[in-house]
Amino acid sequence: MSTYSSGINTADADLISCAAKSNETLRLAEKIAKVSVPVLIYGESGTGKECVARYIHRQQFGTLTAAPYIGVNCAAIPDSLLEATLFGYEKGAFTGAVQAMPGKFEQANGGTLLLDEIGDMPLSLQVKLLRVLQEQEVERLGSTRRIKLNVRVIAATHQDIPLAVKEGRFRQDLYYRLAVLPITIAPLRERPEDILPLVNHFMQKYRAFSTTPLSIPAYVNHALVSYEWPGNVRELENKVQRGMILCQGDGLTIEDLGLPATHISFNTLPRLPDATSGIRQMGKQVEQQYVLDVLKQFNGNKTLTAEKLGITPRALRYRLSSMRQAGLYR
Numbered sequence: 001m002s003t004y005s006s007g008i009n010t011a012d013a014d015l016i017s018c019a020a021k022s023n024e025t026l027r028l029a030e031k032i033a034k035v036s037v038p039v040l041i042y043g044e045s046g047t048g049k050e051c052v053a054r055y056i057h058r059q060q061f062g063t064l065t066a067a068p069y070i071g072v073n074c075a076a077i078p079d080s081l082l083e084a085t086l087f088g089y090e091k092g093a094f095t096g097a098v099q100a101m102p103g104k105f106e107q108a109n110g111g112t113l114l115l116d117e118i119g120d121m122p123l124s125l126q127v128k129l130l131r132v133l134q135e136q137e138v139e140r141l142g143s144t145r146r147i148k149l150n151v152r153v154i155a156a157t158h159q160d161i162p163l164a165v166k167e168g169r170f171r172q173d174l175y176y177r178l179a180v181l182p183i184t185i186a187p188l189r190e191r192p193e194d195i196l197p198l199v200n201h202f203m204q205k206y207r208a209f210s211t212t213p214l215s216i217p218a219y220v221n222h223a224l225v226s227y228e229w230p231g232n233v234r235e236l237e238n239k240v241q242r243g244m245i246l247c248q249g250d251g252l253t254i255e256d257l258g259l260p261a262t263h264i265s266f267n268t269l270p271r272l273p274d275a276t277s278g279i280r281q282m283g284k285q286v287e288q289q290y291v292l293d294v295l296k297q298f299n300g301n302k303t304l305t306a307e308k309l310g311i312t313p314r315a316l317r318y319r320l321s322s323m324r325q326a327g328l329y330r
Contacts, residue, residue: 015051016198019191025052025183032181033059038133040118040178041156043185046234049156050114052185056154057112068111072104075117083125084141087132093142105138105149112152118178119159119170130174153178188229188236195225198233202240209244215251223259254290260310288323291316 017023032039033056043049050071061067077085084094088103104113115121121129132138133153137146155178164170188195203214216224229235243256291309298304306316323329 015048015055016194016201018197019186019193021186021191022194025185026055028181028183029056030059032056032183035181036060036152037180038152038178039154039180040161040175040182041154041185042161042182043156043158044187044232045158046232047185047187048233049158049185050116052183053112053114053154053156057152060152061111068108069114070104070108070112071114071116073116075120079122079125082121083128086125087128087138088140090140090142093140097142100140103138103140105132105151106147108151109147110150112154115153115155117157118155119157119161119164123169123171126171126174130171130177133174133177188232192225195229195236196221198236199224199240202237203244206241206244209241210247212250214244214247217251217253220252220254220257223254224257227259255293288328291319291323292329295320 015026017026029052039053039056041049041052053071054069057067057069072085074082084097084101084103086103086105088101088106089097091097091100115129132149136149136151138149139146161170161175161179165172165175199216207213231238239257239259242258243252246256247253291305294308295302295305298308302316302320303313306313309316311319320329
């Protein structure tokens, strides 16, 4: 298997940049790291927003350990606890506050605070966050003492924040405070040049999952590149892990990776000059054999087979009917 390298050297092994869009994103991140202003990172779920946040932190401070780097997922913490989590609290500030606790802003002082999924932050808390950003100081709940801050705030979201502003779900003044230098991370389907390098990286990362070195046949590489990857890099990593666990030979297969059978067509196979019809027939045979293998795996259960193939039971019946007419299925 070929070895791929990132277009820009980075200490973050999961941050692969071979596509032009990826390199442009990292170059912008490098420029942003030189000025201490808030950053808003846009990107679909699984595109690597936190990887870019860590990259900005390292560009500014050198390493993740040279200065604090704290991440908070605003969507994962109940609204009633998010304020205390961010700003901290004094003993007795509320029921259950049996001792004082510094908030994430204090913990990140002198470094970087990532507010992930900030689009899910309630409006009432957005007002208080704006004040902290403007004044660069925070008060714990139950206290009047102001704590001076020197924190780089990076916000990340998969939501359309300008639309949320128009719909009244996000404060306009907070948006302008955060989006001084916005970064948009392209989904994986728009940067296919990154796919195979990422596969190579994840195979190295999880090499302990396999007792022998694994290769990837050419038609599987084409299937990987042609897949839409709705879950982006996170989904890709998941499928590589799955493939390396399930693989029983010396090469990963479509089934090992859990890719839908619709990607085993002649369009995913290498094209040879003046051999289109032969490749078309070859791709059709591979697809038909895969359908039969999955059907056998589920002991003829068409519902489970259709689910595994990523098609409807009706589409499976139509496909089997065509194969039966061709004498390939009884």
